[in-house]
Amino acid sequence: MSTPRDASGRMPGVAEIRAVPAAAWRRACLDAHAHGERFGGLFSHLPASGPPRLRAVFSTPAGERLITCEATEGAVETIVDVIPAAGWDEREAHDLHAISFIGHEPLRPLIDHHAPLEAWTVPTVGEDVHQVAVGPIHAGVIESGHFRFHVVGERILHLDVRLSYKRRGLETAAAGRSLGDGIAYAQRACAACAVTNTVAYAQACEAALGLQPDDHLRRARTVLLELERVYNHLNDISAICAGVGFAPGAMAYAALKERAQRLNERLAWHRFLFDTVSVGRSAISFDRQEAADARRELAAIGQEHQLVWRDLRFVSSLQERLEGVATLSAADAERLGAVGPAARASGLRDDHRIHSPHLSYSGFSVAVAEAASGDVAARTNQRALELHQSLELLDDLLTQPLEPGTVRRCGEEASTAVGRVESPRGVTVCVVVREGDRLAALHLRTGSYANWPVLAHAVVGELLPDFPLINKSFELCYACADR
Amino acid sequence: MFVLLNHLQRLRRATPPSPVRARGSLAVRHVDAGSCNGCEHELAAATNPFYDLQQYGLNVVASPRHADVLLVTGAITTRMAGPLRTAYEAMPEPRLVAALGDCALGCNLLGDQAELAGPLEAILPVDLRIPGCPPTPKAIAQALTAALHRLATD
Structure with a gap:
């Protein structure tokens, strides 16, 4: 049984790598998105030497594309305004390797648990608005994680989720x-x-x-x-x-x-x-x-x-x-x-x-x-x-x-x-x-x-x-x- | 709903009871301190109609203040070591600590050392050890009913 290959002759799974300078990161990601390629994740990685490296995966039924760049100045432009699915990915990359995503404002901490409450939760104001904190330990046999509910009466106005309690690296x-x-x-x-x-x-x-x-x-x-x-x-x-x-x-x-x-x-x-x-x-x-x-x-x-x-x-x-x-x-x-x-x-x-x-x-x-x-x-x-x-x-x-x-x-x-x-x-x-x-x-x-x-x-x-x-x-x- | 209840009744009658029976009860508080979710699945399964822990006086309770046993799963991440100690301190005496699963026991741990504070022994005094990756619900049920039996006959 032969495996179908994509137009460029690559095997399924082998990514076409597009290395771009940090300044072209946003354009490259948005181009892929505009061509109907599906966002599959954004990852940061700190190699043994050199600046942190960003990788974004995009895919079509025909194949995988990996856009990479070196965050030489510690910052790239955000893609979250066009691809909201990258929101958690960018926040995590920032917490892990101090990469700033210009335009992602505010860039709230996601896995950094040392950040003060005001930094990682969305401010909510108004009559009767209050917070209900749940976890990390829950009442049943459930995994650990923290939820910060902003509520009015019994109705949820906003939820900030803070996970990573089980981060094992x-x-x-x-x-x-x-x-x-x-x-x-x-x-x-x-x-x-x-x-x-x-x-x-x-x-x-x-x-x-x-x-x-x-x-x-x-x-x-x-x-x-x-x-x-x-x-x-x-x-x-x-x-x-x-x-x-x-x-x-x-x-x-x-x-x-x-x-x-x-x-x-x-x-x-x-x-x-x-x-x-x-x-x-x-x-x-x-x-x-x-x-x-x-x-x-x-x-x-x-x-x-x-x-x-x-x-x-x-x-x-x-x-x-x-x-x-x-x-x-x-x-x-x-x-x-x-x-x-x-x-x-x-x-x-x-x-x-x-x-x-x-x-x-x-x-x-x-x-x-x-x-x-x-x-x-x-x-x-x-x-x-x-x-x-x-x-x-x-x-x-x-x-x-x-x-x-x-x-x-x-x-x-x-x-x-x-x-x-x-x-x-x-x-x-x-x-x-x-x-x-x-x-x-x-x-x-x-x-x-x-x-x-x-x-x-x-x-x-x-x-x-x-x-x-x-x-x-x-x-x-x-x-x-x-x- | 008649079909459903009838079905559960048949299942209950067809399931043999646990050989170990003890008087009394143990209230168990579970803390996930960095597991892969396998131990949670199996602990929950120990309350399904095949094992039915509640029938033998073993109940998972919502608060450590109501608990006799702190049942801990996972590799004990640095992020969960604090909440785990808080839960332990909230428990009334006498209290027992159980390590559920190989991660909590410190066997074959995977992960970045910077993120791990475990094994459980390094954080709290451990009274009961239930090995397995994850321990089967049968092993969990047996270990807990045996512990209850020991305590009741001491």
Whole structure:
């Protein structure tokens, strides 16, 4: 099976690099944007010597482009006025490497926790406006992060999100490791997106090494990605039910998630499918019997889901709590760079699985509900829709046994490549820069990172007590964003 | 909703009870001090209908002031070391500290040393160790019910 190449003959994933002087940074980024190239992240990196380096990823279905510049004067012009999705990226680059983005005013601290409250929150004034601080430790079994709500009565006027409490410096620590060892850092970023992050990493490394996966390896990774999606979507529907205190729904879906994770353990020896993805080979295989057993169990999970889901649809006390809450319009989703089920629930027909030549998604079509109303109800229904789709995909993929896969050499080596994979929360971008067999830089921008600012936008005007529900309808990882 | 409740009842009846039964209860406060979210998923799973920790007197409570056990996950980042100590100081005596998962135990830690303050042992006195990456809900349920049993029979 040959891999389609783009017009310039590059392999999918190998980035066309455009190095520009700092003064031309904004123009280069805006040109790419104007040509319809999709923003995929902006990263700063401090090499062993010299000034910090900026990298921005843009993509089209045909290929990846990486715009780079050296921030020689410690400043470049901002792109956030035209590409609001770069807001968090610029704030992070400023906190990490003191790069100023001229025109991004005020450039509020994002991951610098030493900044005073007035510096990182938006000032709000008016009658009865007050702040409610939540976290970093939350009341339930939830990851750590701090929310600063500006409210009038019970209504949210503005939300400042401060994450990075879980920052482990995984990208920094990965630099200098071998390409093979680096995958552990991508995996440890997040358990719930472990497969996505490692497949994105492996694809980037393989593209940089001029390798492409064979059919077995493509199928193995697709099976793993869909198994990850199944247990995540089951978890999310359970969490949404818990968000309105509807225990029977929460428990029924928690039990289904447990069954899905037990299946993961039977198939791949790990409930979160850890260590199932490697660079250049597949780490799992299963025979005809195991594939048939998995298919049977997935069918049983699907049937039980249908049964419970039908019941939930008729529980008006649940449905009425979901409808019309935190509506995200298609225009806002597009403008803010929303990804994943949250974007599709607002009507954006955008799923990276249709642009994944190195995975087995031929014939895949994006699932968007007719009533993509962009509220909590739509995001819940979107999960059910995609769950159904993933179960069908798996049913098809598991009709044959899974043999050990490998890679073939088929192109030139390159220094920089991009891996892009659709996670249960949206597209995840992984940039690998190599020097020989070593990682010079690793950048991971997950679906959660893209959607956190979107969540902050969606809660404006909503009720403070609805925040847990709204948060769960996006179900973003903190670990992925903090790294 | 009848179908749903019926379904849960069948599931409950089909699930064997835990072999360890103890009188009394433990209130557990969880603090994520820099995990990958795996331990959180599994701790939450320990309350699903298959393990049902609440049935054995183990409850996750909202405030450290109501807690007997501080259950800590993650590599203990420098940014979470402070909030973690604050939570510990808010707890009434007697109090126990549990390290949940290999990161909190200091095994196979990944990350930039400048961002990490852990393992948990370096920050707080650890009474209970639950290894695993992440520990399965079964292992979590067994470790916590066994701890409750020990305390109840001491």
